[in-house]
Amino acid sequence: MEILVCVKRVPDTAENEIELNSAGNDIERDDLVYSVNEWDNYAVEEAIQIVDKVGGTVTVVTVGDEDADEVLRREMAMGAQNGILLNDEAFEDSDAMGVATLLKAAVEKGKYDLILTGAQADAGYAAVGGMLAAMMDLPYASLVNMIEVGDGKLTVGREIEGGNQEINEIELPCVLSIQTGINEPRYVGIKGIRQVSGIEIPEYDADALGVDPATVGAAGAKTKRVDYFIPETGEGAEMLTGSTEEIIAKLIDIMKANGGLK
Amino acid sequence: MATVYAFVAHNDGVLDDSAAELAAAAKKFTDAPVTAIVSGSGVDAAAAKAAELFPAVWKMDAAELAYPNAEVVRKALLNNLDAGAVVLMAHNTFGMDLAPGLAVKTGGAFVADVVAIEGADGDTLKVVRQEFGGVVSTHVTVDMSAGAVITIRPGAIAAEEGAAAGGAVEEKAVGDVSAKRKFIEVREPEAGDVDITKAEVLVSVGRGIEDQDNIELAHELAKAIGSQAEVSCSRPIVDAKWMDASRQVGTSGKTVKPKVYLAMGISGSFQHMGGIKGGLIIAVNKNPNAPIFQVANVGIEADILEFIPELTEALGEL
Secondary structure (H helix, E strand, O other): OEEEEEOOEEEOOOOOOOOEOOOOOOEOOOOOOEEEOHHHHHHHHHHHHHHHHHOOEEEEEEEOOHHHHHHHHHHHHHOOOEEEEEOOHHHOOOOHHHHHHHHHHHHOOOOOOEEEEEOOOOOOOOOHHHHHHHHHOOOEEEEEEEEEEOOOEEEEEEEOHHHOEEEEEEEOOEEEEEOOOOOOOOOOOHHHHHHOOOOOOOEEOHHHHOOOHHHOHHHHOOEEEEEEEOOOOOOOOEEOOOOHHHHHHHHHHHHHHOOOOO | OOOEEEEOOEEOOEEOHHHHHHHHHHHOOOOOOEEEEEEEOOOHHHHHHHHHHOOEEEEEEOHHHOOOOHHHHHHHHHOOOOOOOEEEEEOOHHHHHHHHHHHHHHOOEEEEEEOEEEEEEOOEEEEEEEEHHHOEEEEEEEEOEOEEEEEEOOOOOOOOOOOOOOOEEEEOOOOOOOOOEEEEEEEOOOOOOOOHHHOOEEEEEOHHHOOHHHHHHHHHHHHHHOOOEEEEEOHHHHHOOOOOHHHEEOOOOEOEOOOEEEEEOOOOOHHHHOOEOOOEEEEEEOOOOOOHHHHOOEEEEOOHHHHHHHHHHHHHOO
């Protein structure tokens, strides 16, 4: 099974407090810790586990600048054999449609049986996998939390509301977006990253991909972010203040008043 | 602007709450009549209900649509939609499956998980979204000149009360909907050892618990509160296999309605909050900017690893 996994370098919200910059038009990007999008990590782990069972190779691809090299190498240290970087100034500020357009061009340079994406990334559109599939006329399933490999097809579980799982049969080749919890992504140590540091990662620009720069990046985006702002808090929480003892005393009163303590 | 449609979700003839929210969302950017689309098998009752909310209803009724398979539904829609259509739907697990591909096939723009609509200026729609798990919001413009697919976060836009639209129901042929994806079945989760939906108090832990060993702190707190309390959690705890899925609160887990919900080290993603349908929400989080403080009733800025043991001890002394 030849598997392509689409990954993204994102600010790590577990390691950073995301704040606005002083101009109020972007998040403060100085000193941000970046990592691979959490959902993508599960997708790469799943691809590696499939290849361990049935053979094949795992390739990871990302749209980004030279800094994105680090997430490709991290996923290669997990066990992906190949990396591909799609890097061109014309790709900056692509919307989901633009990213899917670039990934389609990359997919067409290889021959893949299965293409995986994370279910969503930092912007929360949950769109790239579904768009890529539609552009390539491939079947698609989102929010996948179980994959069984069959002959020319897969049996996949999708996470739906209420803890239920929707089982589908899907023909190969296909595109799946992977939900967290499908597996336990393996730990990657410094040693593993060092081992893949010498591997050459091919880099494609718009020319090499055969993509018209006007159809991607800010130029091709029909959906544009205007600004960032801190959401209105509505009524917000009544914040309890004081010493820990005072806070706990107030909290116990509140719990009693609301039937939480008998 | 081309025709605006609302793809409405339903279950056994009962419209999802999101249907009325889509009707309200459409009114925020268009005065034109909006056509609801009801898809399924045997959907007369759902179509009649949709006609109470929308001035026009399309009924796509066929055996192939009995289960909402996104590939099948997309084909049925493409066999019917006008060029340049603007389609609204809920940002639920089905909307996430259907909407991105539909946008590609219709050639329109795509914007997902919209939490507010500011209005339209010509073909440019202005909406509000959130990024980074709800920590920051953004204004986004959407070029609808070639149509658009827009998914709306369930519960984010208030439905209008008592608008009786009296719409006409029109049946639409489904056409060729052959698909490479086949629905097999829905599997329900195995019952866990506890039923968190029955607990009057939930001590619910999230990423802030940091380590599997610290889960015990939550159990000790629940024990100190009493037999009416149980321990629940947010998604990352289940993903890490630190607790059973039967204890997960959220749209992909259980829906709960305790008297008191103690959100301990939980950021407050909308998927998590979507599982809490009532009661007093008390949030403890060391990050003062955590989105949970926007929706909680009571907030405490503290590290739960220090706060929980102190609260447990204080309750033990009562």
